[in-house]
Amino acid sequence: MREDYPIALHGVSLSIGGVEGPRPGYLQKLKSLAARVDPFLITDHLCFTGTHASNTHDLLPLPYTEDAIATVSRNVAIAQDVLGRQIALENVSSYLSYRESAMTEWEFLIAVARRSGCRILLDVNNAYVSAINHRFSPETYVDAVPRDLVAQLHLGGYTDAGKFLFDTHSRAPTGPVWELYRRVIRRMPDKPVLIEWDEEVPEWSGLEAQAVRAAEIQREERERQPA
Amino acid sequence: MSASPLEALQRRFTRSVTFMADPELVASVTGGGRLTAAEAVDVYRGGYPARLTGALGETYETCWRVLGDDGFFAAARGFIARFPSRSHDLSDYGAAFPEFLESLPVAKDAPYLGDLARFAWTFKELFHAKPHAGLEPALLAAQARPEAVLRLGGAVRLLCLRHRVYSLFRRDEKDETPVQEAEWKGEQRLILYKKEGNPIFVRELTAPEHAALTALAAGLPLADALAAAEGLDEAGARELFAFVSAAGLVTHIE
Numbered sequence: 001m002r003e004d005y006p007i008a009l010h011g012v013s014l015s016i017g018g019v020e021g022p023r024p025g026y027l028q029k030l031k032s033l034a035a036r037v038d039p040f041l042i043t044d045h046l047c048f049t050g051t052h053a054s055n056t057h058d059l060l061p062l063p064y065t066e067d068a069i070a071t072v073s074r075n076v077a078i079a080q081d082v083l084g085r086q087i088a089l090e091n092v093s094s095y096l097s098y099r100e101s102a103m104t105e106w107e108f109l110i111a112v113a114r115r116s117g118c119r120i121l122l123d124v125n126n127a128y129v130s131a132i133n134h135r136f137s138p139e140t141y142v143d144a145v146p147r148d149l150v151a152q153l154h155l156g157g158y159t160d161a162g163k164f165l166f167d168t169h170s171r172a173p174t175g176p177v178w179e180l181y182r183r184v185i186r187r188m189p190d191k192p193v194l195i196e197w198d199e200e201v202p203e204w205s206g207l208e209a210q211a212v213r214a215a216e217i218q219r220e221e222r223e224r225q226p227a
Numbered sequence: 228m229s230a231s232p233l234e235a236l237q238r239r240f241t242r243s244v245t246f247m248a249d250p251e252l253v254a255s256v257t258g259g260g261r262l263t264a265a266e267a268v269d270v271y272r273g274g275y276p277a278r279l280t281g282a283l284g285e286t287y288e289t290c291w292r293v294l295g296d297d298g299f300f301a302a303a304r305g306f307i308a309r310f311p312s313r314s315h316d317l318s319d320y321g322a323a324f325p326e327f328l329e330s331l332p333v334a335k336d337a338p339y340l341g342d343l344a345r346f347a348w349t350f351k352e353l354f355h356a357k358p359h360a361g362l363e364p365a366l367l368a369a370q371a372r373p374e375a376v377l378r379l380g381g382a383v384r385l386l387c388l389r390h391r392v393y394s395l396f397r398r399d400e401k402d403e404t405p406v407q408e409a410e411w412k413g414e415q416r417l418i419l420y421k422k423e424g425n426p427i428f429v430r431e432l433t434a435p436e437h438a439a440l441t442a443l444a445a446g447l448p449l450a451d452a453l454a455a456a457e458g459l460d461e462a463g464a465r466e467l468f469a470f471v472s473a474a475g476l477v478t479h480i481e
Contacts, residue, residue, distance in 0.1 A: 019234040048237055051237060055314065063233070068233060133259030163261040164260030
């Protein structure tokens, strides 16, 4: 596959926000995999996944505090040092917020990238899910993210769980997410885009249709750009 | 040294997900959407057993079929409550499940369950193991002197089980006929291996063959390994060596 396609390594276990740092051995394994695959990008999530003694295997949100920025920055430095390359971190969907948070989610995301020297994987669906769940403007969120910090875009589908939106990757992106994506693409039409669909995976044609739509929006917005 | 506020929060959150919702965590958060704080924490709590049960189900699918949904899910619940996941890799979860199954009352009626799980775990391990390149048979034959130590590759596993479970592992998933005692009664010794680009191979071994291969795997010289295999005559030794050679089990000779 690597002969024919560019590949991004996208992890869920780096636990970049964990106070104990990355799990022993994990970064070496990732480095060895990267040496085999030669990816154009290595990414993971801006979150923590538990403690070294107990991994929840979930993307647990961080409080938006200076302490958390410092912790993530320290871990990014370790990761980038071992891997010998820059990584990108993805904004996660969340279902709770911390009372102690001292800034908005996008201020936190941008501060982490600027302070640590990593880049941002902007998941447009996650931004939308968190915006609806936590009652802020998704447009304000994505507009605030500087183009030069973004390494890749993700799109995916959520499930309306009644009381909240749940990031399930089990369906196509919804209308509002496509609109938000177009808004992002208007500012950054050349970023690589990935459709995430890993639950209730459809026939290939169903998945391909989403990728085609994402590419079509990119093309339309590129053509609208002033020469 | 006391934990920093962030460290304390992360411990509380982890404990809340894996054990019981911590009132301090609940008090420190606001629920998203129309969720209360407790309901929001429960969103994260709910996913944890589902993920770990899924991991156990994937590795121990054959035990799941034997136990049925209710039995397997009950066993998984009990196991998850006692054993946290420490690895970054979800497929590493459940190494102690065979012994756990043997401790359950159901093991009285199905004493082979632990061995069936042991086989499934070994199969899973081998599935994820890096294939090795075995020595060419001609090279092996030329260098395999009595004092030589034959090093087995990383994609080889030896098992000595108290019950005959391999046929149960291979049973068609649609086969719902009850497991008969005659199917699992008696010991079983097996070797599992894979070659580069090939699926996993399983071969049943005699007791002397198993003893010889175990001795080789422990690093004994060839002559000592064969001597350790009580009851292995010359013809048997030649047959075993031919198998070792053809299967590409040896990666280098010292």
